[in-house]
Amino acid sequence: MSMYRSHVLVCAGAGCISSDCKAVQSALIANIQAQGLKDEIKVVETGCMGPCDLGPVVLIFPDGVFYRKLKPEDTADIVTEHLLKGKLVDRLLHRPTGKSEQVATFDRMEFFKRQTRVTLRNTGLINPESIEEYIARDGYQALGKVLSKYSPEEVISAIKASGLRGRGGAGFPTGLKWEFTARASGNPKYVVCNADEGDPGAFMDRSILEGDPHSVLEAMAICGYAIGAEKGFIYVRAEYPLAVQRLETAIGKCLEYGLLGRNIFSTGFNFDIEIRVGAGAFVCGEETALLASIEGRRGEPRPKPPFPAQEGLWGKPTVINNVETWANIPPIILNGPEWFSAIGTENSKGTKVFALAGKINNTGLVEVPMGTPLKEIIYDIGGGIPNGKKFKAVQTGGPSGGCIPAEYLDTPVDYDSLVKLGTIMGSGGMIIVDEDTCMVDLAKFFLEFVQEESCGKCAPCRIGTKRMLEIMERIVEGNGKDGDIELLEELSQGIKSSALCGLGQTAPNPVLSTLRHFREEYIAHIKDKRCPAGACQALVTYYIDARACKGCGLCSKNCPAGAISGEKKKPHVIDAGKCIKCGTCKDKCKFNSIFIL
Template sequence: MELYRSHVLVCAGAGCISSDCQAVKKSLLDSINRLKLDKEVKVVETGCMGPCDQGPVMVVYPEGVFYRRLKPADAVEIAEEHLLKGRVVKHLIYQTPETGSAALTFEQIDFFNKQTRIALRNTGIINPESVEEYIARNGYQALGRVLSKMTPEEVIDLVKKSGLRGRGGAGFPTGLKWEFSARAQGKPKYVVCNADEGDPGAFMDRSILEGDPHSVLEAMAICGYATGAGQGYVYVRAEYPLAVQRLNLAIRKAREYGLLGENIFGTGFGFDVEIRVGAGAFVCGEETALLASIEGRRGEPRPKPPFPAQGGLWGKPTVINNVETWANIPPIILNGADWFAGIGTEKSKGTKVFALAGKVNNTGLVEVPMGTTLREIIFDIGGGIPNGKKFKAAQTGGPSGGCIPAKHLDVPVDYESLTELGAIMGSGGLIIMDEDTCMVDLARFFVEFVQDESCGKCSPCRIGTRRMLEILDRITKGRGRDGDIELLEELGRGIKAGALCGLGQTAPNPVLSTIRHFREEYEAHIYQHRCPAGVCKALTVYVIDEEKCTGCGRCAVVCPAGAVSGVKKQPHHIDPEKCLKCGTCMEKCKFQAIHTL
């Protein structure tokens, strides 16, 4: 076995690949070879490490030094200084957003040290294309324990006692779902992984598949044993080519090692997994629509019951969970139900992975115990709001979720608390908004997305979301009417009560939650013909503050419509009739003399 004095982990998740991490890795390898360090230093590609805005990133062990925002030339410097001479390249290490102070290692960075990683335990640490590295991190031990020491009933009982709830959005108890399928009549039985992650800004499941695909395969096999299923399917969207590639490789390697297929570990139990690639329809995230798509039919939801656990894929009992749910199973088997149940809150056990995005300093993947407050996630882990702006709201649960205002920053993030505020946990998208966000326009955006993605099967969703979009569009264009707010609320309640599937039933959430928490913004749009955030162009008026204006004329030079006039060194003015409301003048003004009404 080769021994190395240094290991360099290079993040090769989709985010860092888009930042050209492969060029950084090539430059590093070329430098290592040139310096004749190839027998001393090993370079390993990993999955997503988490801090996506810092990419490309790498970590040098054994020191644990975290380098970020690298370019090929930086890799040369790291090889020559750190790997050869042992001197940390300080200008390439992480800087704390608020103070600008340097943080040398993982342990010194709040983004990492305030997380509890269970589902993400291996992402960013192992080579996802190496089954040996997964095995070295206790991989497939849980499957071995289950097949050699536990009955199917004991496995299900352990998952039930752990309190694990489905991480795909609904939060249904995982062990109970497995029990329903195990008791259901009908053969064969199936196990399905829902990797059709369609929420804008969400990439939790993708990152697990890219960084730790064997954890999902192992968990599905465990479920197969517990429920009597011999075949599994992973339904993943075509927009995730790297996840599909690494998952295919993981399946092939698992078969070669006898970890999938017939007679696993010589126990007589057989289980195999196949991939089904979806075309990217948002509605196929709903379980019955997903199953229809696997069967080769149009991805449309169907009424329930029967639920998939009794009559799912091809009418047979089927367990369907999402990627994050599966990733929690092996640690629960190895560490016990009490260990997992000891994390989180009374009704929401364990951890939750979030894709932290939007107006926050540290964007990326985070995993925290259930019950962690929004304030801790946004300010302690996320590093706060950029450019000194004020936090305004957090959108949880994607297009079907709701907005949580600043006054509820200390709400514990769990299923029950979010529901009380008119939001949902969803699959884990967490979009942060600052004072410059228009909540009416935000609601319009999400309703437009849901309306466009509606399968059209039921009229409450198909027609109701269309009517909501028409009203919101009018409001943002300055044509709002008295009674529009009440009409939106009435439509929202009707859609929630009458839509066929969970996606339709939650479609009004962005509108209802923004009306609930930001009603004054709707009223300003309708009755004052004003957008407080200055986002809705039809309602925005640009004005120049005469006390701040120095008469430099820069705004007049950049205005494409010639709407700015004035004498040099004297306050200028904007003609609202000519103004295109493009915002260029405000962007270019060095004295912050231009603002919106």
């Protein structure tokens, strides 16, 4: 067997694939072969490494050197200079935002060194299609440990003692859920992985499935042993084809190695896993709707109780956890519940993966201990706000969550602290917005999403969100009226108290949280017919400051409506009657002479 002196890890998560990482990978292999290094250098295709805005990225081990934003033609220099001569290719190294120096190794990057990777321990470091690489990283040792040393009750006790809470929504204690299912009467019992990640801006579960699918399979088998189940299902949305493909490969390898199927580790324990591909309905992220979809029925929620732990899939006791929750199970078993519970806060144990998106320099996946201040996540890891803009708010929990304004940047991110601010952890999406974002329009965006995705089964969600959306549309179009705010609040409370499922009950949250923290913006829209952020087209007027305008004509040439006129080298003017408020003139102006009223 050949011993390689270096491994070149190529990020092949969905984000980097969209940035053409496959071409970079092919060019690397070709250049390595051309230099006669194919027996010394191994190219490894991994899952998402985290910093999505820097893709395609390459990480070289054992050096730890991180190259970013690569093109196929860059690979020749990496091979001839770095891999052949041992010299760094400076122009391809990471340069921190706002700093002149370059960072050579990934462990010196603020993005990585401030993280604590438990869930993402393998993602970006191993080939997700190689079961051997997963095993080399202690894979399936946890399963072997519980089958050989633990009783089912001891497994459940360990998960309870760890303090692990569900990472997909309200944060219900995972060990309790397992215990309820184990004690429930009825057989067979089932284990289900909820991989129907539908929140806008969220991609945590997808990246784990793409980068470390075996961690989920191993965890589900451990749960099967603990609750007395022999069958598991992974419900994953069809928009995740790469995740589905890598799961299929992983399941096939497990069957080949005897890690799934019958008589696992010669202990008499049997466990199989099937994949169910969903059609992308947001409501199928709700556990009872998901179960209905697995059964082949329309994905609609049902009243609870009974909860799935008592009557779940086909009316039998069922454990449902999301991908991130499952990925925590093997390290808890291997390292002990005390190790896990020492991370995080008193009521929020362990780490949490967040997907940073929106107006932030370092978009991507990060994993930090529970209780990490929001400011550290956004500024130290996320690199702050682009173009010198001011941070305005962050939306957590997706459409079911709410916004956190700048005054709460020192808030520790855990379950309880977020609830106090009127939002939730949810699955972990963080959408950052800057001073140019209208919070009324942002709330309308999320309301549009949940209204469109409503399954329509219950009237509060089907009709109530429609009426709320109509009011929000009037407000951003400049037709808001006295009493609209109070009506929004009344409708919100009615929906929260009477909608059938958790998704419907939380649908008004973005509106309620923006009313709580940015009420003055609603008032400005309704009473003053003005959008303070200058984002709502119906409520803005573009004008040219004659003192600053140089008469270059660039705005006039680019105006799609022909609304700008003026002589060369003399101040131009905008015809408000013709202006379509697209903002092109402001974007093209080199002298900052165009403003929004």
